[in-house]
Amino acid sequence: MLQVWNLCLLGLLTQVRTSKALRDVSGFDTAPPKIAIIGGGIGGTSTAYFLKELFEDNAIIDLYESGAIGGRLATLPIAGYNYEVGGSIIHPKNQYMVDFTSKFGLQKSRACSGNVGLFNGEEYVYRDDSYKFVNFVKLLWRYGWDVYRLKQLTDEMLTNFARIYTLQTEGHAYQNVTSLLYDMDPMFSKMTHNSSAAWLKGFGFHDLMISELITAVTLCNYGQTPDVHAFVVRGGNKRVAEELLKHSRAAYLRRLVAEITPNGQGHFKVTSSETETPDSRVFSEENPSNIADSDLRSQDYDIVVIAAPLTKDNNNIKFVNFTKEFDFPGHYERIICTMVQGKVTPESLLLTPDDAIDEILVTNPKLMFNSFGKQCPVDAHDYSYDNPDVWKIFSSAPLEEDQLNIFFSKRNSTNVIDWLAYPHYDSDQKLGDFELLPGMYHVNAIEWAGSAMEMSIIGAKNVALLAYKYWLQNPNAGMKMPLKDEL
Ligand SMILES: Cc1cc2nc3c(=O)[nH]c(=O)nc-3n(C[C@H](O)[C@H](O)[C@H](O)COP(=O)(O)OP(=O)(O)OC[C@H]3O[C@@H](n4cnc5c(N)ncnc54)[C@H](O)[C@@H]3O)c2cc1C
Numbered sequence: 001m002l003q004v005w006n007l008c009l010l011g012l013l014t015q016v017r018t019s020k021a022l023r024d025v026s027g028f029d030t031a032p033p034k035i036a037i038i039g040g041g042i043g044g045t046s047t048a049y050f051l052k053e054l055f056e057d058n059a060i061i062d063l064y065e066s067g068a069i070g071g072r073l074a075t076l077p078i079a080g081y082n083y084e085v086g087g088s089i090i091h092p093k094n095q096y097m098v099d100f101t102s103k104f105g106l107q108k109s110r111a112c113s114g115n116v117g118l119f120n121g122e123e124y125v126y127r128d129d130s131y132k133f134v135n136f137v138k139l140l141w142r143y144g145w146d147v148y149r150l151k152q153l154t155d156e157m158l159t160n161f162a163r164i165y166t167l168q169t170e171g172h173a174y175q176n177v178t179s180l181l182y183d184m185d186p187m188f189s190k191m192t193h194n195s196s197a198a199w200l201k202g203f204g205f206h207d208l209m210i211s212e213l214i215t216a217v218t219l220c221n222y223g224q225t226p227d228v229h230a231f232v233v234r235g236g237n238k239r240v241a242e243e244l245l246k247h248s249r250a251a252y253l254r255r256l257v258a259e260i261t262p263n264g265q266g267h268f269k270v271t272s273s274e275t276e277t278p279d280s281r282v283f284s285e286e287n288p289s290n291i292a293d294s295d296l297r298s299q300d301y302d303i304v305v306i307a308a309p310l311t312k313d314n315n316n317i318k319f320v321n322f323t324k325e326f327d328f329p330g331h332y333e334r335i336i337c338t339m340v341q342g343k344v345t346p347e348s349l350l351l352t353p354d355d356a357i358d359e360i361l362v363t364n365p366k367l368m369f370n371s372f373g374k375q376c377p378v379d380a381h382d383y384s385y386d387n388p389d390v391w392k393i394f395s396s397a398p399l400e401e402d403q404l405n406i407f408f409s410k411r412n413s414t415n416v417i418d419w420l421a422y423p424h425y426d427s428d429q430k431l432g433d434f435e436l437l438p439g440m441y442h443v444n445a446i447e448w449a450g451s452a453m454e455m456s457i458i459g460a461k462n463v464a465l466l467a468y469k470y471w472l473q474n475p476n477a478g479m480k481m482p483l484k485d486e487l
């Protein structure tokens with residue numbers, strides 16, 4: 001549930017205030033470092049972009065990606081259109097994502113929004129009305145003033161969350177997730193030691209609100225803004241990652257990194273093997289099964305950035321001969337994304353043929369799916385009535401054929417994408433380190449505080465700054481101080 005909470009939190013980021021007059025207080029006159037980035041998702045590609053910004057042309061950057069650029073951001077073609085099947089929702093106030101899309105000229109498509117229903121397995125406890133005012137009254141009726149108090153609480157948190165943009169613009173960087181969260185708001189680092197339920201209860205929220213916490217998200221995402229899918233990147237979110245890579249001018253190596261070891265001169269040796277063509281679109285996260293020893297290759301680097309999840313159970317990268325043991329927390333949750341082009345049987349979802357509900361969110365974790373929603377494509381088409389009927393179902397286990405036959409009276413196509421989606425959070429979450437060693441960094445440590453595109457970019461900016469300070473051996477490198485007012 002923390003995950004949902006985090007998405008909600010990111011969805012409401014308040015505007016950033018950064019000082020206009022900035023000046024870099026560091027000089028730059030050392031030899032260019034060789035830097036390896038492992039992972040070409042939004043985290044790895046934005047690391048490459050930020051490194052290029054900091055080092056300008058004074059760094060040689062290799063980016064290793066064994067699958068497709070974009071990672072957990074991917075689209076799937078159905079009936080001539082493309083659909084997001086991984087990370088999809090970007091709120092207009094996700095500062096970095098907004099900046100990138102406008103910088104790269106990736107036009108935002110107009111939103112495609114539908115009516116939401118909250119389903120508890122037996123009935124719809126809430127349904128959107130066409131009138132926003134009516135929605136608010138309905139929510140008040142069910143949750144009382146908790147609705148209003150939740151908005152106040154999130155507003156306050158979001159103001160504090162937005163501090164990260166100012167801190168990063170000024171060049172502040174953190175060795176671990178705890179210290180990053182603490183600088184944003186001391187309360188954030190405390191929150192990670194507490195379940196969302198316990199945390200909300202501590203604020204005096206009622207059980208109904210908490211047990212239907214997803215409602216809180218709906219409130220955040222749907223209640224406050226007229227349309228949650230307000231922000232769609234044409235061509236799909238993975239286009240942002242592709243553009244970041246292009247603008248960073250990093251060399252793109254289609255290789256799977258198998259091993260990292262110290263090279264005896266205070267630097268690192270990265271060993272990798274060739275992978276199948278990335279266009280084969282294997283959607284599963286990491287797939288180290290087909291390594292042929294013959295094409296193993298090693299290269300030396302001054303700095304290594306790992307921009308992929310590292311967990312106890314799913315570690316395709318071996319750390320060999322380091323004097324320190326690396327301890328990565330937990331595991332990632334599996335999310336199955338089933339994309340169906342076909343005709344829904346309304347009765348199977350306890351709806352009547354006249355019910356205008358396009359997005360079903362589930363408040364009961366025991367149900368076989370988490371969400372069931374009608375999709376719009378990411379292409380530069382106008383949204384129109386002749387879009388194919390495409391549905392996306394998220395579930396934690398694969399759906400059986402029989403079950404799909406109950407939900408759909410007719411199916412033209414069915415595609416299943418199996419993701420290791422985001423961390424499984426414990427209520428007393430151990431937070432990881434961005435700095436594994438001086439010179440070796442891990443972007444995805446940030447996912448243990450919250451897993452979303454914007455979070456990976458924040459992690460990437462932090463790691464780029466750490467690498468820059470390390471290389472210049474100057475903790476003030478990259479720091480920008482507001483200029484003093486001249487006379
Ligand atoms: C179904 C789903 C829905 C989501 N919905 C949203 C949403 O609505 N909004 C939102 O903001 N976020 C959402 N997210 C989360 C978001 O997609 C992720 O937080 C973000 O994309 C993570 O990016 P990343 O670059 O950190 O990691 P990844 O995208 O996982 O990138 C890591 C890359 O590293 C590569 N790699 C791994 N190991 C190696 C190796 N040894 N050698 C070479 N390459 C390697 C992988 O192939 C992968 O491409 C969703 C995620 C999923 C799965």
Ligand SMILES: *[C@@H]1O[C@H](CO)[C@@H](O)[C@H](O)[C@H]1NC(C)=O
Nearest residue numbers: 173174175176177178179180
């Ligand atoms: C976390 O990082 C900060 C500096 O950013 C450091 O002072 C602190 O000791 C670190 N904490 C742990 C547990 O490593």
Ligand SMILES: *[C@@H]1O[C@H](CO)[C@@H](O)[C@H](O)[C@H]1NC(C)=O
Nearest residue numbers: 193194198199200201202203
């Ligand atoms: C959880 O958060 C509440 C405040 O919301 C606090 O009262 C409680 O002590 C916290 N529990 C833990 C274990 O930190």
Ligand SMILES: *[C@@H]1O[C@H](CO)[C@@H](O)[C@H](O)[C@H]1NC(C)=O
Nearest residue numbers: 259260261262263269320321
């Ligand atoms: C690790 O260290 C041992 C002993 O020094 C050495 O034999 C081995 O080759 C090293 N492995 C790698 C991958 O460098």
Ligand SMILES: *[C@@H]1O[C@H](CO)[C@@H](O)[C@H](O)[C@H]1NC(C)=O
Nearest residue numbers: 078079080341388412413414
């Ligand atoms: C049905 O799917 C097939 C491919 O599976 C596709 O060629 C065809 O155009 C689809 N039909 C419609 C009506 O979209």
